[in-house]
Amino acid sequence: MSQSEPYLKIGNLTKRFGDFTALSDVTLAVFEGEFVCFLGPSGCGKTTLLRAIAGLDIQTYGTVDQAGRDVSSLPPAERDFGIVFQSYALFPNLTIEKNIAYGLENLKQPASKIRDRVAELLQLVGMPEQGKKYPAQLSGGQQQRVALARAIAISPGLLLLDEPLSALDAKVRVKLRHEIKELQRKLGITTIMVTHDQEEALTMADRIVVINNGLIEQVGTPEQIYREPATRFVADFIGSMNFLPATKVSKNKVRIGQLEFSCSDAAGSAEITPDQPVHAAIRPEDILVGDASSNYIDATVDSIEFLGSFVRADLSSPQLDGLILLADFSANRVRSENLSAGSHIRISLPAESLLIYAE
Amino acid sequence: MLVFMGVIACYLVVALALPLYAILSKSFKNNDGEFVGLANYLEYFNTPSLTYSIQNSLTISIITTLISVTIAFTLAYGLSRSCMRLKGLFKIIALVPILVPSLLPGIALVYLFGRQGLIKELLFGHDIYGPIGIVISEVFFTLPHALIIIMTALSIADARLYEAAQSLNAGKVKTFFTVTLPGARYGLISAGFVVFTLTITDFGAPKVIGGDFNVLATDIYKQVIGQQNFEMGAVVSLILLLPAGVAFTVDRIMQRKQVALLSARAVAYEPKPSTSFDWIMFSWATIVSIFILTILGTCQYAALIKFYPYDLTLSLKNYQFDLMDGGGWESFYNSLELACWTAVIGTVLVFLGAYMVEKGKGFHLGRSLFQFLAMLPMAVPGLVLGLAYIFFFNSPNNPLNFLYHTMAILVISTVTHFYTVAHLTAVTALKQMDPEFESVASSLKTPFYRTFTRITVPVCLPAILDISIYLFVNAMTTVSAVVFLYGPHTSLASVAVLNMDDAGDIAPAAAMGMMIFYTNASVRILHGLLSRGVLRKTQSWRSR
Numbered sequence A: 001m002s003q004s005e006p007y008l009k010i011g012n013l014t015k016r017f018g019d020f021t022a023l024s025d026v027t028l029a030v031f032e033g034e035f036v037c038f039l040g041p042s043g044c045g046k047t048t049l050l051r052a053i054a055g056l057d058i059q060t061y062g063t064v065d066q067a068g069r070d071v072s073s074l075p076p077a078e079r080d081f082g083i084v085f086q087s088y089a090l091f092p093n094l095t096i097e098k099n100i101a102y103g104l105e106n107l108k109q110p111a112s113k114i115r116d117r118v119a120e121l122l123q124l125v126g127m128p129e130q131g132k133k134y135p136a137q138l139s140g141g142q143q144q145r146v147a148l149a150r151a152i153a154i155s156p157g158l159l160l161l162d163e164p165l166s167a168l169d170a171k172v173r174v175k176l177r178h179e180i181k182e183l184q185r186k187l188g189i190t191t192i193m194v195t196h197d198q199e200e201a202l203t204m205a206d207r208i209v210v211i212n213n214g215l216i217e218q219v220g221t222p223e224q225i226y227r228e229p230a231t232r233f234v235a236d237f238i239g240s241m242n243f244l245p246a247t248k249v250s251k252n253k254v255r256i257g258q259l260e261f262s263c264s265d266a267a268g269s270a271e272i273t274p275d276q277p278v279h280a281a282i283r284p285e286d287i288l289v290g291d292a293s294s295n296y297i298d299a300t301v302d303s304i305e306f307l308g309s310f311v312r313a314d315l316s317s318p319q320l321d322g323l324i325l326l327a328d329f330s331a332n333r334v335r336s337e338n339l340s341a342g343s344h345i346r347i348s349l350p351a352e353s354l355l356i357y358a359e
Numbered sequence B: 001m002l003v004f005m006g007v008i009a010c011y012l013v014v015a016l017a018l019p020l021y022a023i024l025s026k027s028f029k030n031n032d033g034e035f036v037g038l039a040n041y042l043e044y045f046n047t048p049s050l051t052y053s054i055q056n057s058l059t060i061s062i063i064t065t066l067i068s069v070t071i072a073f074t075l076a077y078g079l080s081r082s083c084m085r086l087k088g089l090f091k092i093i094a095l096v097p098i099l100v101p102s103l104l105p106g107i108a109l110v111y112l113f114g115r116q117g118l119i120k121e122l123l124f125g126h127d128i129y130g131p132i133g134i135v136i137s138e139v140f141f142t143l144p145h146a147l148i149i150i151m152t153a154l155s156i157a158d159a160r161l162y163e164a165a166q167s168l169n170a171g172k173v174k175t176f177f178t179v180t181l182p183g184a185r186y187g188l189i190s191a192g193f194v195v196f197t198l199t200i201t202d203f204g205a206p207k208v209i210g211g212d213f214n215v216l217a218t219d220i221y222k223q224v225i226g227q228q229n230f231e232m233g234a235v236v237s238l239i240l241l242l243p244a245g246v247a248f249t250v251d252r253i254m255q256r257k258q259v260a261l262l263s264a265r266a267v268a269y270e271p272k273p274s275t276s277f278d279w280i281m282f283s284w285a286t287i288v289s290i291f292i293l294t295i296l297g298t299c300q301y302a303a304l305i306k307f308y309p310y311d312l313t314l315s316l317k318n319y320q321f322d323l324m325d326g327g328g329w330e331s332f333y334n335s336l337e338l339a340c341w342t343a344v345i346g347t348v349l350v351f352l353g354a355y356m357v358e359k360g361k362g363f364h365l366g367r368s369l370f371q372f373l374a375m376l377p378m379a380v381p382g383l384v385l386g387l388a389y390i391f392f393f394n395s396p397n398n399p400l401n402f403l404y405h406t407m408a409i410l411v412i413s414t415v416t417h418f419y420t421v422a423h424l425t426a427v428t429a430l431k432q433m434d435p436e437f438e439s440v441a442s443s444l445k446t447p448f449y450r451t452f453t454r455i456t457v458p459v460c461l462p463a464i465l466d467i468s469i470y471l472f473v474n475a476m477t478t479v480s481a482v483v484f485l486y487g488p489h490t491s492l493a494s495v496a497v498l499n500m501d502d503a504g505d506i507a508p509a510a511a512m513g514m515m516i517f518y519t520n521a522s523v524r525i526l527h528g529l530l531s532r533g534v535l536r537k538t539q540s541w542r543s544r
Ligand SMILES: Nc1ncnc2c1ncn2[C@@H]1O[C@H](COP(=O)(O)OP(=O)(O)O)[C@@H](O)[C@H]1O
Pocket: A017, A020, A022, A040, A041, A042, A043, A044, A045, A046, A047, A048, A049
């Protein structure tokens, strides 16, 4: 993440399908060697943006600059990228070797050189012995690796991945996450991955671009996206979040029910004028037992749900006019505090974790 | 790529759209080429002997449709839902009629039920020449087409529905009416319309066995060949186009719904043995097979008998075609040549065309227009197409006029006549390919033609082989379009059957018909072996 010129610049990109606007006015910069995830619900325009970057579906307006070159209207063959699709699109009638060599054969290299490169790539993706097989003879995860090897075979400057893991079993998916990330780091290749799986994005990305309805909601590191969601949509989409109807009182004061709380002034809350109805938001795991901060209330545990390493509790308090708060407590905590349905506890909502969003 | 598409689109315009326009405009002109408005149509509707054919055609087609679809459905039901033996054999026999011209069953019926027929008593004094003969011939001719469609419809049945029905204690009969029939309904309707169209546009059967019973298709032939009244031929053609067009449109809608059913994830149904049911179905399949084999066998018998019914010794004299009118052996070789050209040129043209439509980008209007042109031939009866070609290509001011009477025009008309089914086969195969192959290839900087030859063609090879055999077989058997277009040196085997039968040389006509059968059967077998060989070599990836 150098401070120099970005490797890829997307400027005011809009894509329409007939009357329908799939992307509107998207502007984004990706730096050399970065791993960026496009994250958003299904149908929000992630694939459309990726295909515009690749030149597979040219945008209606806007520009794409790659490595200092304006590629906005170039066909895919004249751009510099490798791509992996959700379906892998391996050529079924060619062996694994031939699939990987497919792009190399255009470069007019001697056969021995191609063979060496294919062997090297097979080694790289951990399948050194499988070159003679056909795609149908491989497992989903192996096909995925082959598709990746084929995409990076011609050493492209940019690697595009469209939901590469979504067709796989949960276990394989987690394993491949690490493999892909590892490979990307080793090669230092600038990578954009599309996913609707927030866990995938949070674990793999250097930066995440959250997209909704064809608009960029937020760009930031996984930490920023999780800790300081810029919009109500991001707050809701990533992780779980309590939303409580509230009223802004002053710069970092908010009233929920009958109580006033200090709150964070991050997340664009500066634009909200006092006395405006807002939503106060806090993640269940940020709610603490005890009066560690001045933002505390007395609550009743309505019910408790055991979720393995932690427990999710439904809390309510007369001071909050009957609003329900979800809180996650560690299993140890529950045991030491002896919490169960009907218990009365004091909880605090740390100010830096209490965010507010306009209604 | 656009250039290719332009070329094929031009082909369809010249070989289809312009001739159809020519026949349309001809129907509004008099013999001297002057515009006379609806005069020809008025004359047509004021000539009862002509309008009577409309009723005849509709009656024949509806009766044939009911009988043929019923037989096809019951047979398909037995083949897919019972555990009877010899299923493979029954299927092969039921598909035999595809390999012979529609003239052939008529000839067999003459031998069986004609004035000196072998078993004419079975008709109890009714005349085989007329509606009875036509219907029997058409049932024979249309059965395989209906069977294929209905088999497909039944084969996509979802086993889970049957299990559900069983768990609800539904009996066999109730299950049939609540699960089987609804599941196959689009297939049944579609088969009905296909049979209807084939029958109403067929000209071979009514020509051979129709006697004085006139139908629209024979009227066109008589107006043109008999009376040289081309304008009236054009009028009848357009009237024939109407029901065929309607049937075609409905069929397309049905097929689309069927496809929607197909894509749902179903669990294949496995029939369980049931002694009585299996035996009933086995007997039924045997009866249908005997019907088909009797027709074919009678033709073979007729071809080998010296002089029926006076000299029943066997001989090959009827195969000495050079001694008869009809073009002799040359017409057989011409047919072979036509079939080969049609298969090669047609397959290339059709597959490239389908590829452009499916994989092309942008240029939406052009592609929809192309798709429409590709579907149109199905709705155009062969006779109408042939007549349209006369008007278009034989016109003295057409620069393509030199094509008339040549092998080239026969190839063009045949490729065009059978374009639609071939096109749909190709499109289906292309649709099954991952749409991202092209995207990946372009990201790997591979030109589209390399991906086309290395990936698309090999993956679609089974479909390509199917298209070529389909075109070959149909080129061998077709009569309707080419009957107007052949010349002194380009007579064809199927036309020879027609002409020899017309001249009273029925036995040689049967012999020539059997030559077509042998050829198609051999090519079919060869094609089967070849496909298997090629598949084993190039498609090893299909097996896991
Ligand atoms: N070729 C197309 N024609 C019309 N609409 C399209 C086309 N491709 C995508 N869309 C629409 O654009 C929106 C975004 O699609 P896409 O980028 O594929 O979403 P996703 O974020 O799930 O990848 C969707 O509503 C989709 O229906």
